[in-house]
Amino acid sequence: MAIPKVMGIETEYGITVKNQPDFNPILSSLLLINSYETYRSSRIRWDYEAESPLRDARGFEYAEDKDVPSKEESRLINLILSNGARFYVDHAHPEYSSPETTNPRDCVVWDKAGERIVNLSRSRAEAVSPPEQRILIYKNNTDSKGNSYGTHENYLMDRKVPFARIVQHLMPFFVSRQIFAGAGKVGAENNTEHCDYQISQRADFLETEVGLETMHSRPIINTRDEPHADPEKYRRLHVIVGDANMSETATYLKCGTMAVALSMIEDDCIDRDLSLESPVIAYRKVSRDLSCRETFRLKDGRTLSAVDLQWEFLTRARRYWAERPHEPWVEDVMARWESVLVRLARDPMSLDRELDWVIKRHLIESYMDKHGLPWSDSRVAMIDLQYHDIRPDKGLYYKLEEADAVERLVTEDEVSKAIYDPPKDTRAYFRGMCLQKYADEVVSASWDSVIFDLKEGPLKKIFMLEPLRGTEAHVRQLFADSPTAGDLLRNLGKPSGDF
Numbered sequence: 001m002a003i004p005k006v007m008g009i010e011t012e013y014g015i016t017v018k019n020q021p022d023f024n025p026i027l028s029s030l031l032l033i034n035s036y037e038t039y040r041s042s043r044i045r046w047d048y049e050a051e052s053p054l055r056d057a058r059g060f061e062y063a064e065d066k067d068v069p070s071k072e073e074s075r076l077i078n079l080i081l082s083n084g085a086r087f088y089v090d091h092a093h094p095e096y097s098s099p100e101t102t103n104p105r106d107c108v109v110w111d112k113a114g115e116r117i118v119n120l121s122r123s124r125a126e127a128v129s130p131p132e133q134r135i136l137i138y139k140n141n142t143d144s145k146g147n148s149y150g151t152h153e154n155y156l157m158d159r160k161v162p163f164a165r166i167v168q169h170l171m172p173f174f175v176s177r178q179i180f181a182g183a184g185k186v187g188a189e190n191n192t193e194h195c196d197y198q199i200s201q202r203a204d205f206l207e208t209e210v211g212l213e214t215m216h217s218r219p220i221i222n223t224r225d226e227p228h229a230d231p232e233k234y235r236r237l238h239v240i241v242g243d244a245n246m247s248e249t250a251t252y253l254k255c256g257t258m259a260v261a262l263s264m265i266e267d268d269c270i271d272r273d274l275s276l277e278s279p280v281i282a283y284r285k286v287s288r289d290l291s292c293r294e295t296f297r298l299k300d301g302r303t304l305s306a307v308d309l310q311w312e313f314l315t316r317a318r319r320y321w322a323e324r325p326h327e328p329w330v331e332d333v334m335a336r337w338e339s340v341l342v343r344l345a346r347d348p349m350s351l352d353r354e355l356d357w358v359i360k361r362h363l364i365e366s367y368m369d370k371h372g373l374p375w376s377d378s379r380v381a382m383i384d385l386q387y388h389d390i391r392p393d394k395g396l397y398y399k400l401e402e403a404d405a406v407e408r409l410v411t412e413d414e415v416s417k418a419i420y421d422p423p424k425d426t427r428a429y430f431r432g433m434c435l436q437k438y439a440d441e442v443v444s445a446s447w448d449s450v451i452f453d454l455k456e457g458p459l460k461k462i463f464m465l466e467p468l469r470g471t472e473a474h475v476r477q478l479f480a481d482s483p484t485a486g487d488l489l490r491n492l493g494k495p496s497g498d499f
Contacts, residue, residue: 002266014137032094035122141202157237189204267320310341318334349362367383430475454486
């Protein structure tokens with residue numbers, strides 16, 4: 001039986017500074033991160049000890065030295081937040097990694113909380129910058145100068161599932177998923193075939209089928225084997241092909257359909273080989289097919305469209321879940337999945353309230369028609385960029401949201417609470433509450449551990465190798481009985497308090 005699909009999203013944000021001639025993205029990202037402080041978390045460093053980004057799911061590990069920051073650098077570039085998230089500098093970008101969640105709706109809530117956190121950091125950083133300088137941050141995947149940055153999804157999977165099976169079924173799923181998960185993009189990059197507009201921002205930058213890299217020779221299936229959990233039981237599927245979505249519906253479907261499909265893959269219940277003849281070429285072809293009707297060849301000689309492929313997965317999902325108990329969100333995901341596929345087949349533009357690439361295309365084409373502009377006009381490219389601006393008073397997506405022109409799935413109250421509070425049904429709750437209650441004693445943390453310094457004796461490390469332990473239901477009484485960090489550690493040492 002497939003294990004629950006704990007999930008989360010890592011988003012690298014684009015950053016620039018207006019009226020700063022010597023703009024340095026790394027220094028600007030550092031300023032941004034260090035302008036955000038909650039529960040004195042800025043003094044707590046990230047624990048890199050258990051990280052293994054060079055381990056490959058195919059059974060080997062690259063021999064390069066890990067570039068681990070010093071303790072001082074770690075404090076400067078990392079924040080561990082009270083909502084269970086990580087907020088840090090990744091190369092030349094600010095990155096927000098959401099806490100672990102158990103369903104796609106919560107994934108949307110804490111992903112949106114990340115947008116608010118980044119914007120709050122931006123406003124605080126501007127307050128200490130020269131008045132003529134403005135920090136601009138975009139939740140997108142390209143600077144339109146040939147550089148792409150990622151929005152990575154993560155899903156908990158059973159270690160026993162053969163990686164070859166994951167690759168076999170996810171390859172066609174990813175190639176076709178962009179028809180509802182794409183963020184939309186004006187033009188082409190990376191020496192790919194010209195187009196005026198395409199569905200996905202990442203499609204032009206995917207160059208290989210399977211591999212470990214994330215910054216060059218980017219693969220459709222990433223093989224990083226870094227579970228951040230019990231390595232004997234779990235793998236973390238690291239997905240790098242996704243776009244940065246502003247639309248809540250797109251994020252919900254992106255993560256929800258993945259969770260549904262991965263459960264089928266774990267239980268080996270996909271009974272048809274949908275392997276593609278040329279996945280990278282097909283990925284780019286789908287991205288440029290705004291009608292969603294063009295077909296591409298499978299290895300067995302058949303030809304299918306992206307909508308057809310998604311129907312293949314949905315049909316099997318209906319059959320699979322009909323025979324198994326499941327959470328209500330599974331049924332909702334499948335209903336929305338079906339509704340979207342029906343409308344994509346009929347008229348993709350009918351989804352101009354729900355899917356990013358359609359919303360943005362409708363916005364741009366309306367402006368072009370009004371002003372008689374070609375796709376090559378610089379104002380068209382500017383609209384593309386401003387759609388992803390995270391400032392609520394400037395970003396075009398937020399303007400549409402304010403005008404009730406796009407669909408919302410979560411409430412602003414939920415998002416506001418998620419800025420500070422962790423999900424209650426994963427280990428993120430334990431991590432976040434430790435920071436809220438015992439920040440002065442926490443010296444470092446990671447996804448699967450928290451380290452305490454009680455100012456006497458050695459440091460104390462609490463391992464959290466089970467993502468579904470440390471929930472509110474599991475540790476509520478433990479926290480109530482532990483007014484201090486010392487009390488927490490003593491209570492955890494008791495038989496009844498074993499974590």
